[in-house]
Amino acid sequence: MAERRIAFNDVLFRDKVVLVSGGATGIGRALVWILARSGARVVTCGRSPDKLDALRSELADHGHEVLAVPTDIRNADAVAALFAQMPERHGRLDLLINNAGGQFPQAAIDMSANGFRAVIDNNLLGTWSMMQTAARHWRDTNTPGSIVNVVAVVDRGILGAAHTAAARAGVIYLSKTVAVEWMPLNIRVNCVAPGTIFTEGMAGYPEEAKKTFARSNPMLRLGDPWEIAEACLFIGSDASSFTTGEILRVDGGGQLWGEQWTQGKPDYFAG
Ligand SMILES: CCCCCCC/C=C/C(=O)SCCNC(=O)CCNC(=O)[C@H](O)C(C)(C)COP(=O)(O)OP(=O)(O)OC[C@H]1O[C@@H](n2cnc3c(N)ncnc32)[C@H](O)[C@@H]1OP(=O)(O)O
Numbered sequence: 001m002a003e004r005r006i007a008f009n010d011v012l013f014r015d016k017v018v019l020v021s022g023g024a025t026g027i028g029r030a031l032v033w034i035l036a037r038s039g040a041r042v043v044t045c046g047r048s049p050d051k052l053d054a055l056r057s058e059l060a061d062h063g064h065e066v067l068a069v070p071t072d073i074r075n076a077d078a079v080a081a082l083f084a085q086m087p088e089r090h091g092r093l094d095l096l097i098n099n100a101g102g103q104f105p106q107a108a109i110d111m112s113a114n115g116f117r118a119v120i121d122n123n124l125l126g127t128w129s130m131m132q133t134a135a136r137h138w139r140d141t142n143t144p145g146s147i148v149n150v151v152a153v154v155d156r157g158i159l160g161a162a163h164t165a166a167a168r169a170g171v172i173y174l175s176k177t178v179a180v181e182w183m184p185l186n187i188r189v190n191c192v193a194p195g196t197i198f199t200e201g202m203a204g205y206p207e208e209a210k211k212t213f214a215r216s217n218p219m220l221r222l223g224d225p226w227e228i229a230e231a232c233l234f235i236g237s238d239a240s241s242f243t244t245g246e247i248l249r250v251d252g253g254g255q256l257w258g259e260q261w262t263q264g265k266p267d268y269f270a271g
């Protein structure tokens with residue numbers, strides 16, 4: 001990631017302040033790298049201090065300084081404390097990328113109330129807390145802002161992940177709604193919906209599911225975190241200044257052809 005080609009010129013993000021949640025691994029890590037190399041001042045967060053430390057030193061080894069603050073986005077006080085650090089450190093915020101999230105694969109019928117709630121808390125309520133805190137900051141400082149919410153392709157549901165399908169659909173319609181409500185505040189709100197992307201997060205999926213992931217789209221391959229990061233940069237930056245309330249699917253065409261079973265394909269649908 002220290003060397004990889006970047007699709008954008010180095011003007012779009014120079015000196016912009018960007019907050020990326022969940023930056024220590026996967027898509028978030030690609031976002032932190034690409035933004036830091038594009039001249040942005042990057043702030044990130046995650047639950048694990050160890051993972052954040054590893055990210056910080058990896059970037060520092062290449063001359064990039066990243067502010068990485070241990071934060072659980074489900075904790076409103078922690079989110080407020082995270083935002084309070086930014087004006088102090090960087091003076092402003094230009095772009096928020098809500099990437100932190102996740103779920104576990106399980107048949108909907110077996111989900112416990114607490115398991116379902118944990119995923120809604122993480123992906124819908126945590127994301128909302130970050131969105132509203134950012135919007136209040138931009139309103140109170142009378143400055144423009146941009147939000148990108150990393151969601152998932154929910155058009156055909158997400159088999160074996162009903163909790164996250166519900167949470168991501170919630171974020172999508174929340175985003176469409178506030179894209180209009182917050183336009184008078186000069187805040188754009190868009191979503192990027194990744195298809196099946198090869199990241200550390202995949203470790204939690206059963207082998208029989210992982211074997212089939214490449215057939216979830218007509219390109220017959222998994223996506224790369226860098227491909228999602230570049231889409232987030234495009235839609236979050238001034239390159240998309242006339243775009244708000246949009247959902248950009250980056251899924252190798254998986255919305256049109258392919259199957260994704262997060263627990264493996266059941267016999268009933270085989271053949
Ligand atoms: C949109 C994706 C489509 C699928 C694509 C497949 C390709 C790969 C995709 C990815 O890699 S996506 C990113 C993956 N990364 C993650 O998911 C990491 C983040 N996830 C989590 O941190 C957790 O899973 C969580 C959902 C946030 C839960 O965290 P929390 O710390 O709150 O959990 P607990 O307190 O331990 O448990 C709460 C509740 O949830 C139940 N539960 C947790 N894990 C599982 C599990 N693996 N199976 C079943 N149930 C689980 C747990 O049992 C608790 O419920 P109760 O037992 O109290 O009823």
Ligand SMILES: NC(=O)C1=CN([C@@H]2O[C@H](COP(=O)(O)OP(=O)(O)OC[C@H]3O[C@@H](n4cnc5c(N)ncnc54)[C@H](OP(=O)(O)O)[C@@H]3O)[C@@H](O)[C@H]2O)C=CC1
Nearest residue numbers: 022025026027046047048072073100101102196197199201
């Ligand atoms: N990979 C894929 O195929 C797809 C991914 N997505 C979504 O894209 C996003 C990134 O996924 P990916 O990179 O694959 O996954 P990873 O699991 O690699 O990364 C998720 C990151 O989010 C952080 N995180 C999770 N929950 C919280 C929380 N409550 N507060 C703060 N940080 C949190 C994690 O750090 P820590 O554990 O230290 O908190 C981790 O660094 C997620 O929202 C994911 O669901 C959507 C569709 C497909």
